[in-house]
Amino acid sequence: MYKNLRDCQIKPMELFQLYLYLSPQMAMPHINLLTWNLPQLEAQMPWRYLTITMFSPLSTEYIVAFNGYFTAKARSHFISSALKSSEALDWRIVPRKNPASDFPSDFEVVQIRQASHSSLLTLEDHPYIKRVTPQRKVFRTLNYTPDLPDPGATCNNDTRWTQKWQSWQSSRPLRRTSLSLAFGFWHATGRHSSRRLLRAIPRHVAQILQADVLWQMGYTGSGVKVAVFDTGLSEKHPHFKNVKERTNWTNEKTLDDGLGHGTFVAGVIASMRECQGFAPDSELHIFRVFTNNQVSYTSWFLDAFNYAILKKIDVLNLSIGGPDFMDHPFVDKVWELTANRVIMVSAIGNDGPLYGTLNNPADQMDVIGVGGIDFEDNIARFSSRGMTTWELPGGYGRVKPDIVTYGSGVRGSGMKEGCRSLSGTSVASPVVAGAVTLLVSTVLNRELVNPASMKQALIASARRLPGVNMFEQGHGKLDLIRAYQILNSYKPQASLSPSYIDLTECPYMWPYCSQPIYYGGMPTIVNVTILNGMGVTGRILDKPIWQPYLPQNGDHIDVAVSYSPVLWPWAGYLAVSISVAKKAASWEGIAQGHVMVTVASPAGNNVGGEMTSTVKLPVKVKIVPTPPRSKRVLWDQYHNLRYPPGYFPRDNLRMKNDPLDWNGDHIHTNFRDMYQHLRSMGYFVEVLGAPITCFDASQYGTFMMVDSEEEYFPEEITKLRRDIDKGLSLIVFSDWYNTSVMRKVKFYDENTRQWWMPDTGGANVPALNDLISVWGMAFSDGLYEGDFTMADHDMYYASGCSIAKFPEDGIVIAKTLKDQGLEVLKQETAVVEGVPILGMYQTPSEGGGRIALYGDSNCIDDSHRQKDCFWLLDALLQYTSYSMTPPSLIHSNSRVTPPTGTDRPLPERLEGNHLYRYSKVLEAHLGDPKPRPLPACPHLSWSKPQPLNETAPRCVRPMVS
Amino acid sequence: MVLRRLLRKRWVLGVVFGLSLIYFLTNTLKQEERTIRDRTLLEARDPDHRIPWKVRFNLGNSSRPITQCRNSIQGKSLLTDELGYVCERKDLLVNGCCNVNALSSRQYICKSCLANGCCNIYEYCVSCCLQPDKQLLLEHFLNRAADGFQNLFTAVEDHFELCLAKCRTSSQSVQHENTYRNPQAKYCYGESPPELLPI
Numbered sequence A: 001m002y003k004n005l006r007d008c009q010i011k012p013m014e015l016f017q018l019y020l021y022l023s024p025q026m027a028m029p030h031i032n033l034l035t036w037n038l039p040q041l042e043a044q045m046p047w048r049y050l051t052i053t054m055f056s057p058l059s060t061e062y063i064v065a066f067n068g069y070f071t072a073k074a075r076s077h078f079i080s081s082a083l084k085s086s087e088a089l090d091w092r093i094v095p096r097k098n099p100a101s102d103f104p105s106d107f108e109v110v111q112i113r114q115a116s117h118s119s120l121l122t123l124e125d126h127p128y129i130k131r132v133t134p135q136r137k138v139f140r141t142l143n144y145t146p147d148l149p150d151p152g153a154t155c156n157n158d159t160r161w162t163q164k165w166q167s168w169q170s171s172r173p174l175r176r177t178s179l180s181l182a183f184g185f186w187h188a189t190g191r192h193s194s195r196r197l198l199r200a201i202p203r204h205v206a207q208i209l210q211a212d213v214l215w216q217m218g219y220t221g222s223g224v225k226v227a228v229f230d231t232g233l234s235e236k237h238p239h240f241k242n243v244k245e246r247t248n249w250t251n252e253k254t255l256d257d258g259l260g261h262g263t264f265v266a267g268v269i270a271s272m273r274e275c276q277g278f279a280p281d282s283e284l285h286i287f288r289v290f291t292n293n294q295v296s297y298t299s300w301f302l303d304a305f306n307y308a309i310l311k312k313i314d315v316l317n318l319s320i321g322g323p324d325f326m327d328h329p330f331v332d333k334v335w336e337l338t339a340n341r342v343i344m345v346s347a348i349g350n351d352g353p354l355y356g357t358l359n360n361p362a363d364q365m366d367v368i369g370v371g372g373i374d375f376e377d378n379i380a381r382f383s384s385r386g387m388t389t390w391e392l393p394g395g396y397g398r399v400k401p402d403i404v405t406y407g408s409g410v411r412g413s414g415m416k417e418g419c420r421s422l423s424g425t426s427v428a429s430p431v432v433a434g435a436v437t438l439l440v441s442t443v444l445n446r447e448l449v450n451p452a453s454m455k456q457a458l459i460a461s462a463r464r465l466p467g468v469n470m471f472e473q474g475h476g477k478l479d480l481i482r483a484y485q486i487l488n489s490y491k492p493q494a495s496l497s498p499s500y501i502d503l504t505e506c507p508y509m510w511p512y513c514s515q516p517i518y519y520g521g522m523p524t525i526v527n528v529t530i531l532n533g534m535g536v537t538g539r540i541l542d543k544p545i546w547q548p549y550l551p552q553n554g555d556h557i558d559v560a561v562s563y564s565p566v567l568w569p570w571a572g573y574l575a576v577s578i579s580v581a582k583k584a585a586s587w588e589g590i591a592q593g594h595v596m597v598t599v600a601s602p603a604g605n606n607v608g609g610e611m612t613s614t615v616k617l618p619v620k621v622k623i624v625p626t627p628p629r630s631k632r633v634l635w636d637q638y639h640n641l642r643y644p645p646g647y648f649p650r651d652n653l654r655m656k657n658d659p660l661d662w663n664g665d666h667i668h669t670n671f672r673d674m675y676q677h678l679r680s681m682g683y684f685v686e687v688l689g690a691p692i693t694c695f696d697a698s699q700y701g702t703f704m705m706v707d708s709e710e711e712y713f714p715e716e717i718t719k720l721r722r723d724i725d726k727g728l729s730l731i732v733f734s735d736w737y738n739t740s741v742m743r744k745v746k747f748y749d750e751n752t753r754q755w756w757m758p759d760t761g762g763a764n765v766p767a768l769n770d771l772i773s774v775w776g777m778a779f780s781d782g783l784y785e786g787d788f789t790m791a792d793h794d795m796y797y798a799s800g801c802s803i804a805k806f807p808e809d810g811i812v813i814a815k816t817l818k819d820q821g822l823e824v825l826k827q828e829t830a831v832v833e834g835v836p837i838l839g840m841y842q843t844p845s846e847g848g849g850r851i852a853l854y855g856d857s858n859c860i861d862d863s864h865r866q867k868d869c870f871w872l873l874d875a876l877l878q879y880t881s882y883s884m885t886p887p888s889l890i891h892s893n894s895r896v897t898p899p900t901g902t903d904r905p906l907p908e909r910l911e912g913n914h915l916y917r918y919s920k921v922l923e924a925h926l927g928d929p930k931p932r933p934l935p936a937c938p939h940l941s942w943s944k945p946q947p948l949n950e951t952a953p954r955c956v957r958p959m960v961s
Numbered sequence B: 001m002v003l004r005r006l007l008r009k010r011w012v013l014g015v016v017f018g019l020s021l022i023y024f025l026t027n028t029l030k031q032e033e034r035t036i037r038d039r040t041l042l043e044a045r046d047p048d049h050r051i052p053w054k055v056r057f058n059l060g061n062s063s064r065p066i067t068q069c070r071n072s073i074q075g076k077s078l079l080t081d082e083l084g085y086v087c088e089r090k091d092l093l094v095n096g097c098c099n100v101n102a103l104s105s106r107q108y109i110c111k112s113c114l115a116n117g118c119c120n121i122y123e124y125c126v127s128c129c130l131q132p133d134k135q136l137l138l139e140h141f142l143n144r145a146a147d148g149f150q151n152l153f154t155a156v157e158d159h160f161e162l163c164l165a166k167c168r169t170s171s172q173s174v175q176h177e178n179t180y181r182n183p184q185a186k187y188c189y190g191e192s193p194p195e196l197l198p199i
Helices: A002-009 A011-020 A030-044 A047-051 A072-084 A117-125 A151-171 A211-216 A261-270 A298-310 A328-339 A425-442 A451-461 A480-487 A672-680 A714-725 A739-744 A765-775 A820-826 A870-882 B002-008 B010-032 B122-129 B132-144 B147-155 B159-167
Strands: A057-070 A090-093 A105-113 A129-136 A225-230 A243-248 A283-288 A315-318 A343-347 A368-373 A403-406 A410-413 A419-422 A494-497 A524-532 A539-548 A557-563 A571-580 A589-602 A610-623 A632-636 A684-688 A702-706 A729-733 A747-749 A754-756 A784-790 A793-800 A803-805 A811-819 A831-842 A850-854 B078-080 B085-088
Touching: A057 A072, A072 A090, A072 A105, A072 A117, A072 A129, A117 A129, A211 A425, A211 A480, A225 A261, A225 A298, A225 A425, A261 A283, A261 A410, A261 A419, A261 A425, A283 A298, A298 A328, A298 B147, A298 B159, A315 A425, A328 A343, A343 A425, A343 A451, A368 A425, A368 A451, A403 A425, A410 A425, A425 A451, A425 A480, A451 A480, A451 A494, A451 A524, A494 A589, A494 A610, A524 A589, A524 A610, A539 A557, A539 A571, A557 A589, A557 A610, A571 A589, A571 A610, A672 A684, A672 A870, A702 A870, A714 A729, A714 A765, A729 A870, A739 A820, A765 A850, A784 A820, A784 A831, A793 A870, A803 A831, A811 A820, A831 A870, A850 A870, B002 B010, B078 B122, B085 B122, B122 B132, B122 B159, B132 B159, B147 B159
Parallel strands: A225 A283, A225 A315, A243 A283, A315 A343, A343 A368, A368 A403, A632 A684, A632 A702, A702 A729, A729 A850
Antiparallel strands: A057 A105, A057 A129, A090 A105, A410 A419, A494 A524, A524 A571, A539 A589, A557 A571, A589 A610, A747 A754, A784 A793, A784 A811, A811 A831, A831 A850, B078 B085
């Protein structure tokens, strides 16, 4: 049955695979392997074994723990070689017979007769052996109910299930996916301790979060309507006592759950026995919107959501998500739901640890977006993170998730009966939805409960996790009891998320805290969300006021504020741009002040009247003197396009499971490692979210363009040329662009029921060529791939182009690579020698800048990166910023004469592409699309400061009443 | 060898086929089982089957004294009450009704609505739909409503709820799942879906 299932679910992608991936071994990239391995690792956790192996030492048995996971054979080999030196020991390995024993393990039980202390020490001396501890015998102290399924068996079932789900999820990036089960593994931080194993003991998440305190007070969720949008629920499941209604919105004729996902989610919210849910007396409304093949369409959701509004649902759990925040019908509908007072709780996504992976609808301001942690309070590896990417390129993303809670190894209802344990933000979401349901039932005056006030209570009560930044944990870990206290003394008001701006606070305020601000830099933008618990609609009264604290040098910064004209539904944005005043150009220190905002909402009990609420947003920044030009790098964000809305294919064509470029291509999303690296090298990196005409090039050493998909205004081309003549340098990391391959990677997307044709290649090479042609440079339409060594570094070229044309006095490095274009198009393998991939050029004008080109961006991109090339970026920056030619490259025997571009034509734009639909530069025109008129550069209107001659409150964080 | 010969026997194949058939049938039939409480979209239905709608229309401009109004709740700035008045939020009375004396209040207003019954603004769609003369149109729609709407429109109880539900965007409003057929006129009280605009 499963096989069948899988056959149908992967069909459209199979087309895609067929086109692209011919040899399965090569198609298994590193990252992918990892995701497949992790479920296996979960199986290695010897659950059953450990529940029977604690307490009361057995004198002759020892647990030998290894540094990693090894096969039984290897383990036995290690032990025998370690014990070889200590003579005459009688030992044997105690066989373990459980399903996990087929998998590699990190421990072995060894029986040693007359073990001396020294023999144990020799064992511990072995390089692969971490620890030797006496085996302990079992007392069943855990209160098992006899009909619980065997934990070991559960573990194994889950594993199979995990793999199944995972394979599907990753193969369907377009579809709004059900977010169960990432490769939920216990240790997000990679901490290895034997305690980790204990965590395999089933935990009741409701009890850990102290739901029993509220149960004892008589609150059990009664009278609260909670909707589960998922894969359904079988009718006679023994765990549920109050299933009010089940409806089916799919094209399958069943209401039952054929997967177990929906049952599990419903169980976490409302199970009344075995693995207890949070609100057993709540009224459950089951909406089946996913088929057993995990197919779902926006239109099913729209109709189901309408029904939920009609039924006046109070809390709605959506353990689903997808990258398409430009699906307007869906996004609008979610707004409509919250506007009708439905509290929406949704999973943030399972695409971590990569940044820029937040899923919709959890990334919406009106939705409670939930991330996952394990039982040791580490952010779960799978949990999606990074800022929202809606606001790019001009603005800056909002903080999400809102809160985090347990999502790893949580126990919930099994499909037919019993309990199982699952991982994923799909699991974390119903934990919050269940908690919210329980919380709603504790409030006497239900009028006060709305999507905003609930979110305010949750985030104000959340416990912050140490050492984790806000783009991973949001406001911290759910604290049910504190949320109960806050909610039950709640007065309608507005609040801010984050509630203060402290750009010096590390690591919570990463990335802000990672780079101080200085005069002349691009303004730092903090995108704050305003939550308005007073009403579904509201507005900002007057203008927000900036009040610098004079004793704290508040007058050294300028602040500009932009905000939503209407706060609807329940929320809006407040974007605070911070810049250093001219008088602080060479000053170093901390500046403080606050922004004061008054929010007004129509009052329900007074015609024409308004309720108002005033909030202060404390601001604290670190200022340094403006760094020298050579240390300043400007990142071009304006010309980076991504999915949604158009099909912008991945830069690495081997990544068949993730064909879209959707992580934002920002230094704080999928180029985060590169950013961190540049910071550690002492560079100051700023982001240009506007056309090239909008920056002062004399301020910057190097302008970086990585993987650009956008076109260029003619004015930009002229401006850049002038800037480079005057000493600005340019680094371009390009990517592949081959029209035949682009036609080949089109695929039928079942989600939108149409063919998807890419609008550019990995990068927009024809546009880039227009930009750099003035220097006699061009990239080719070649498509290359392969491993090579450059300056003693192992490198991997993942679907990149080559340099077709370069000035003859430039430096060009060539390597031997595989022709991936041929492989994709004709399934033939061909090795091409002397592919020019790197070029460096000093422009001839007096004091002119330098230009460096490289044909592939994958090695500085966090998504699907196999080998980084930050060393190369360092070398190129040394060249562009300091004019130091890297000797390791210049003296390399890979240096070739620069290509003249005469042997084959340069790439042309794919005919009939729809780039103009998504472009900020092009507009549709009869015939070819033409550039629009150049837009005006963004202009910030700085708030007129109202200085306060008072000292900043010592605690920057405001307390929430 | 024995096994292969056995497999060639016709009766063995027959038994295998029979068992498969039984398995198939039981599984299919099991799916057919339903309880009254459960509703599903795509029941096999005879063509002139109608959804059992139970909407109560209150004819004409109801003169019954209304003390409390339901309204459309969600609006950014406008609201429609159950008497068909559209008003700004500031003109909403404590009882949930629009203040009929306020300048912004208008009853049964079809502003922003096209001839095909699709409007640009939800609140006007609801108000227009509440016009007493729309009852025939709505009944006609209910009698021919697509299966997909069965859950929704059998649960609707009166004219106001019907208009609230009918005017919402739905599966009828989209093309390619993630795009509106017509983003300018997506709220429809009429029978036909929004006019299809090219992307």
